[in-house]
Amino acid sequence: MLANSGRVEPREKDVTQPLLTVKNLSKSFAARGAASAKDSRTIYAVDDVGFHVEHGETLGLVGESGCGKSTTGRLIMRLIEPSEGSVQFEGQDVLSLKGTDLKRLRKAMQIVFQDPFSSLNPRMSVEDIIIEPLVVQGDMNGTDMRRRARQLLDKVGLSSAHAGRYPHEFSGGQRQRVGIARALAPNPKFIVCDEAVSALDVSVQAQVINLLQDLQEEFGLSYLFISHDLSVVRHISTRVAVMYLGKIVEIADKKTLYASPRHPYTQALLASIPVPHPSLRRQRARIGGEVASALAPPSGCRFSQRCPMAEDLCRREAPAMRHLAASHEVACHFAERSGTRAASPKARAVG
Numbered sequence: 377m378l379a380n381s382g383r384v385e386p387r388e389k390d391v392t393q394p395l396l397t398v399k400n401l402s403k404s405f406a407a408r409g410a411a412s413a414k415d416s417r418t419i420y421a422v423d424d425v426g427f428h429v430e431h432g433e434t435l436g437l438v439g440e441s442g443c444g445k446s447t448t449g450r451l452i453m454r455l456i457e458p459s460e461g462s463v464q465f466e467g468q469d470v471l472s473l474k475g476t477d478l479k480r481l482r483k484a485m486q487i488v489f490q491d492p493f494s495s496l497n498p499r500m501s502v503e504d505i506i507i508e509p510l511v512v513q514g515d516m517n518g519t520d521m522r523r524r525a526r527q528l529l530d531k532v533g534l535s536s537a538h539a540g541r542y543p544h545e546f547s548g549g550q551r552q553r554v555g556i557a558r559a560l561a562p563n564p565k566f567i568v569c570d571e572a573v574s575a576l577d578v579s580v581q582a583q584v585i586n587l588l589q590d591l592q593e594e595f596g597l598s599y600l601f602i603s604h605d606l607s608v609v610r611h612i613s614t615r616v617a618v619m620y621l622g623k624i625v626e627i628a629d630k631k632t633l634y635a636s637p638r639h640p641y642t643q644a645l646l647a648s649i650p651v652p653h654p655s656l657r658r659q660r661a662r663i664g665g666e667v668a669s670a671l672a673p674p675s676g677c678r679f680s681q682r683c684p685m686a687e688d689l690c691r692r693e694a695p696a697m698r699h700l701a702a703s704h705e706v707a708c709h710f711a712e713r714s715g716t717r718a719a720s721p722k723a724r725a726v727g
C-alpha cells in the first residue's frame with residue numbers, strides 16, 4: 377500500500393482469523409416523525425445479524441430498499457452505535473474502542489457512498505477532498521499528503537493533473553473514482569461500498585467494479601459490497617449475504633448462491649433479475665406482495681407473508697440460520713424442500 381512516503385508496499389496479513397466478525401448485531405430506531413414523545417414506535421432496522429469477512433474477499437450484501445443494508449455497514453464502522461451485538465475487526469472488539477484505538481480503526485475501515493456528487497464537498501478541490509481524512513488523522517506533513525493524493529488519483533485511473541479541479545468538473549464515474557481515492561488515502565484494510573455503483577450507467581458501473589477489483593488485488597483489500605442489485609453483486613463478490621427486513625436469510629459462496637439458492641426470498645430476487653430474451657422473460661417469477669413494515673415485522677419468519685412455501689410453522693416460529701453446507705447458511709424451515717427456483721405456486725408470471 378502507499379506508505380507515508382507514498383511508496384507502494386504489500387500488506388502483511390494475519391489470515392488465521394477472519395478480518396471482520398459480526399455477531400447478533402441489532403439496531404432499532406425511534407420511528408421518524410413520531411407524533412409525540414409518547415409515540416414510542418420502534419423500527420427494527422437490523423435484527424440479530426451475523427456474518428464474517430475474510431482477508432482479501434468481497435462479501436456482497438443484497439436486499440430490497442429499507443431492509444437494513446446501510447445500517448449494517450454504518451454499525452460496523454461505528455458511524456452509529458448498535459442496540460446489541462458485537463463486531464470484531466482483526467480480533468479487536470470494535471464497539472469498545474476509544475481514543476487512539478478508535479482512531480486507528482477509523483483508518484483501517486473506510487466507506488464509499490452511493491452518490492459521489494453529494495458525498496464530495498463541491499467547494500473543495502479533489503486533492504483537498506482526498507487528503508481530508510489524512511488531515512483529520514494528523515500523521516503526515518502537507519507535502520507527503522499532497523504527494524499521496526496525486527498518486528492515488530493515478531491509481532484510480534484519473535490524472536494527477538486533475539488534482540486542482542472541483543467535483544463538478546468530473547463525470548459521475550470520475551467522481552466515484554475520487555470517492556474511492558479518498559477512501560484509499562488512510563491505507564485501509566476494509567472498505568464498505570454502500571451502493572457505490574448504483575447511481576452510475578451500466579457501462580460505467582463495470583469500469584468502477586473492475587477498478588475496485590484491481591485495487592483489491594493490489595492492496596489486499598476486503599470489501600462489504602452493499603447493493604440492491606444481485607446482478608451487480610455477482611461480478612464482484614466472493615460470497616453473498618441476502619437480507620430481508622433486518623435479517624440475513626441466506627449466505628453462501630457466490631457459485632452456490634446463484635446456482636442453488638435455498639431461501640424462497642433469494643430465489644425470488646434471482647428470478648426478478650431482468651433477462652434479455654423474451655421467451656425466458658415469460659417464465660420468470662416475481663415476489664408477490666409488499667415488504668412488511670420494519671415498524672411491525674410479522675411474527676415468525678419475516679418473509680412468511682410473501683413466501684409461496686409458508687406454512688403455519690413459518691408464521692409461528694422464526695427460523696434460525698443453519699448450515700446446509702460448509703459455506704452455505706440459510707434461515708428457512710423448509711430449505712431442503714426449496715431446491716428448485718421455479719417451484720413457486722404463489723409466484724406470478726411476468727412477461
Ligand SMILES: Nc1ncnc2c1ncn2[C@@H]1O[C@H](COP(=O)(O)OP(=O)(O)OP(=O)(O)O)[C@@H](O)[C@H]1O
Pocket residue numbers: 405406407408419420421439440441442443444445446447448604670
Ligand atoms: N436514523 C434513522 N432513523 C429512523 N429510521 C431509520 C434511520 N436510519 C434508517 N432507518 C430505517 O431503518 C430501515 C433500514 O434502513 P437502511 O437505510 O439500513 O436500509 P437499506 O437496505 O440500506 O435501504 P436503502 O438502500 O433504501 O438505503 C428503514 O426502515 C429505514 O427507514
